[in-house]
Amino acid sequence: MGDARNKEDLYGAFAEVGKVLSNGKRIEILDVLSQGERSVEVLAERVGTSVTTTSAHLQIMRRSGLVSTRREGTHIYYSLASFDVVKLLETFRSVARMHYERVEPALERYLGSNEAESIDQGDLQRRWSRGHIVILDVRPHEEYLAGHIPGAISIPLERLSDEVEKVFEVEAASPSSLPESEQGSVTPADLEIVVYCRGAYCSFANDALAILQSRKLNTIRLSDGFTEWRIAGREVEV
Amino acid sequence: MGDARNKEDLYGAFAEVGKVLSNGKRIEILDVLSQGERSVEVLAERVGTSVTTTSAHLQIMRRSGLVSTRREGTHIYYSLASFDVVKLLETFRSVARMHYERVEPALERYLGSNEAESIDQGDLQRRWSRGHIVILDVRPHEEYLAGHIPGAISIPLERLSDEVEKVFEVEAASPSSLPESEQGSVTPADLEIVVYCRGAYCSFANDALAILQSRKLNTIRLSDGFTEWRIAGREVEV
DNA sequence: CTAGTATTCTTGATAATTATAGAATATACT
């Protein structure tokens, strides 16, 4: 009891879990998995490593217990062991962001620095109830289907350029909570589009922002994303 | 914006913070630092690595921003950048413990498995107000001085064998909240001793438990320790 | 300025990690 060998084992066990967070590709994989289960092949494609390398990373992650697997026929689907892992990742990144000075600049280079043009979750809900906004989910469609912010419509980023007009169709189809007299008079410039993606560290929303603003649309991004929305315990629509 | 190079930088930056948690010795160092600032020499001694190796670990930790330094004359004192790091460590370990099956057995081998003989923070406060217990802090004396659970007395583990009788002196000196009539009649067997140390993963309390129980004293450990006490936001006495 | 002490930097040996290609395995389907 309490001797050096056992101490090493214990701390070694913790370190093995920490190892999951010590490689960028693995953190990227965690990010994708926080949106739902995925196969090795899909993960490899999303993360940009070979299938073998991705598999090796996944073995490390599975051994740590943070990731679990489910076999369905010839496919093996990887998923996060529990929602606690999403929360841990969120805590981890917020601490990293606060303390490691290299994070913020890297984030600005990756997302572009339009911090001014974002609103938080509470603002979004308030504005949504007042009407005249469209909530736009630019994640891949299957992630939208797995759950999204109530009222949001789905236009995946890669289809956004071709399908912008869908935004106005939706506004016409589902009247807001405003009195009748004020409806129907909304011009594209009046309508505010709130864009969101997976989370605060996902570039989809900012890429979408660039596209929409180049078309002179009144667009803003949610300051974080769907992951943080779930962590906050807010309502999710499926 | 949003390209592969920047993405790599961002996730790489996160990974560099994760690296701190990917080595057992570094986690051990974080544990010691969560009790207060320490010099390289002291840390090396506590953790059981050479000063040079310890210094190298500390450089990694400092670069990540989780650990900061303060120079006082010839000494450099290392400390955690903020209390958030303690909370992160706590979250991290609780997730690791839940999901990685190797943690629990390692913990039992290190601490000994007397799970039955522990009480939680709420129980401790309730029993303390009812009297007839002594709260015993077995951490090194300087950690006790930096802050401890209200009412606790300090007997560092390495002095415990020689100074057990101090426990009874204290009970005599500071009468509990019981009515006068019931005081003075406490025998060593009646008196319950609640032991605590740094945290749930610290072996001091269990080592102390073994010593006290071998003397047939009525002893129990706090299920976690001082770190968790602080995280819970409970009152601290200095 | 100099001696003394604490800490970090250099160096080098060893071990671990990352990544990939190609072989092997496991399952589904016909």
Place this chain on the structure above:
DNA sequence: AGTATATTCTATAATTATCAAGAATACTAG
């Protein structure tokens, strides 16, 4: 059973981490 497909295992090379001894640096005190 045999083929197709998804995934893991094996082997290999390049990179990076770990650790410790000794040199170099930074600061204090006389």
